[in-house]
Amino acid sequence: MATNLFDLTGKIALVTGASRGIGEEIAKLLAEQGAHVIVSSRKIEDCQKVVDAIKAEGHSAEAQACHVGSMDDISNTFEMIRSQHGRLDILVNNAATNPYFGHVLDTDLGAYQKTVDVNIRGYFFMSIEGGKLMRKNGGGTIINTASVNALHPGPGQAIYSITKAAVVNMTQAFAKECAPLNIRVNALLPGLTKTKFAGALFNNEAIHKEALRAIPMRRHAEPSEMAGAVLFLASDASSYMTGQNMVIDGGMNA
Numbered sequence: 001m002a003t004n005l006f007d008l009t010g011k012i013a014l015v016t017g018a019s020r021g022i023g024e025e026i027a028k029l030l031a032e033q034g035a036h037v038i039v040s041s042r043k044i045e046d047c048q049k050v051v052d053a054i055k056a057e058g059h060s061a062e063a064q065a066c067h068v069g070s071m072d073d074i075s076n077t078f079e080m081i082r083s084q085h086g087r088l089d090i091l092v093n094n095a096a097t098n099p100y101f102g103h104v105l106d107t108d109l110g111a112y113q114k115t116v117d118v119n120i121r122g123y124f125f126m127s128i129e130g131g132k133l134m135r136k137n138g139g140g141t142i143i144n145t146a147s148v149n150a151l152h153p154g155p156g157q158a159i160y161s162i163t164k165a166a167v168v169n170m171t172q173a174f175a176k177e178c179a180p181l182n183i184r185v186n187a188l189l190p191g192l193t194k195t196k197f198a199g200a201l202f203n204n205e206a207i208h209k210e211a212l213r214a215i216p217m218r219r220h221a222e223p224s225e226m227a228g229a230v231l232f233l234a235s236d237a238s239s240y241m242t243g244q245n246m247v248i249d250g251g252m253n254a
Contacts, residue, residue, distance in 0.1 A: 006235040009034035012085045013234065014077075016068055016126065017095030019046035022145065022190065025227040026092055030234060031059035035090065040066045040077065068095045068122030069114065078129040087137045090234045091130035093123045093167075094145040096160075104158035112159055119163035120170070127174055131183055139182030143233050144171050145226075146187045186233045190226050 013030045017023040019041035031037045031054045039047045039054070039061055047063035054061040066077040081088055097118040100111035127142050134140030146167040153161035168187055175185040 006033050006231050008090070008235060011035040011089040011234075012038070012081070012087055013090035013092065014038040014040060014064075014081065014088060014130065015092040015094060016040045016066065016122075017145075018092075019043065019050055022226045023092070023094040024050050025224045026094060026230045027061065028054055028057075029224075029227040029231050030090065030092075031061050032057070033231060033235075034059075035234075036060040036062075036085075038062055038064050038081065040064045041095065042067045066095075068093075068126055069097070069118040071125065074122070074125050074129060078133070081133065088130050088133040089137075089140045091126065091134075091140070091142045092145070092230060092234070093126050093142070095122065096145065096163075098157065098160040100159060101156045103156070107159055115159045115163055119160070120166050123167055124170060127170070127185070131174070131178055131181075134183045135178075135181045139184075141184040141186075141234055142174065142178075143230055144185070144187045146171070146189045148189050150189060184233070188226060188229055188233070 008030060011030075011034070013027075013035040015023055015027040015030065015037060018027040018037075018039045023041070027037045027039050027050055037054065037060070039050045040063075041047050042065065044063055044065040047065065051061040051063045064077055064080060066073045068074060078088075095118065097115055099114050100107055123144055127144075130140070130142060134142075144167050147161070147164040149157055149161035150164040150168045168189070171185055171187040174183075178185055
């Protein structure tokens with residue numbers, strides 16, 4: 001049920017990587033608060049399952065296949081948004097990839113290129129296209145899912161950590177230039193969160209225990225725990241922010 005504080009009624013929101021995990025929880029919560037949510041991921045059938053769940057609760061959503069590592073997919077997605085909605089109020093860049101887990105010296109070009117294309121180039125041009133729509137319609141908000149790995153690189157996750165550090169700097173760059181356009185740009189930095197994406201960290205007992213030792217509360221987060229921070233950033237309740245602030249999942253995951 002929508003609250004007065006976080007009411008998103010009438011807003012158009014696009015959430016990438018929304019077919020599961022953190023993205024799915026974000027999409028469901030934004031829809032619960034009244035937004036029409038465009039659920040986006042690579043596979044349309046996976047997106048549709050989330051859309052069906054949202055509609056079953058009486059909320060509004062649609063599915064859109066978009067691989068953010070593909071410039072054609074980005075272009076097609078925003079052409080659809082322009083033609084069918086004419087505006088975009090909220091963009092959540094959540095899709096990411098981490099195809100390689102291992103020693104940095106063994107990183108191959110393919111894994112490097114795929115990670116950069118999705119996690120840096122994808123976020124950048126999704127923000128460009130979303131920002132243009134927001135500029136045309138008087139403002140909006142862009143939220144980037146980064147990671148605590150941006151601040152402290154994870155073992156066996158060098159290139160992923162590097163790209164997430166780039167997302168933090170990208171967020172700051174967009175925030176400074178877009179704030180005068182009434183476009184807020186912020187980042188969420190999740191810690192250890194139990195998702196299929198983070199499976200390598202949970203399936204290896206030694207790595208999992210080491211990760212938990214670095215967390216003050218000695219527990220991992222669930223995807224739903226990340227969605228609330230995104231809702232705040234997407235809402236008018238955060239309109240006082242300059243856009244240069246970061247939301248860090250610090251209590252239990254820093």
